[in-house]
Amino acid sequence: MPIIGLGACLQLGICAHKTPYCTENENSRCIVCKELFDFSLGLPYAHINVSRLICPYNGELIDESNVPMMLPNGQVYGENSIHELTRGDEIYDPHSDQHFALRDVKRVYIL
Ligand SMILES: [Zn+2]
Known part of the structure; x- marks a missing residue:
């Protein structure tokens, strides 16, 4: 089983939650907006055209x-x-x- 670093796991998790509408906002219910916005800078957001x-x-x-x-x-x-x-x-x-x-x-x- 490949070992993935904690940093890579964190970035993947942020990408999965990040949307084009995320902005820094401590009152948001979105974890990226509320706590992880600085870490999300430069990372892509989840590109999901069709949700199921x-x-x-x-x-x-x-x-x-x-x-x-x-x-x-x-x-x-x-x-x-x-x-x-x-x-x-x-x-x-x-x-x-x-x-x-x-x-x-x-x-x-x-x-
Ligand atoms: Zn957000």
Whole structure:
């Protein structure tokens, strides 16, 4: 297994999070903007033209035929998983081991 230096690992991590919109801002929720902006200078940003969302329950692609749905605790699953995890009017969240009322599951819209 190749050994990668800590500096290279840090730079890779920064590149993965850095966007063209990053600026130094200690109130930001972005880790690059908040704490690592000086280290990010001169590094490229992640160039992702097409992002993909993958359902953490069944590994299926989340898209317009398997829309994202959010539980009250913020966990997001594809609609297919929501159907699998629903019993009656209750849904089970395997991530948190909690149950929620199905009426509290909301559709997520991503712009
Ligand atoms: Zn940022």
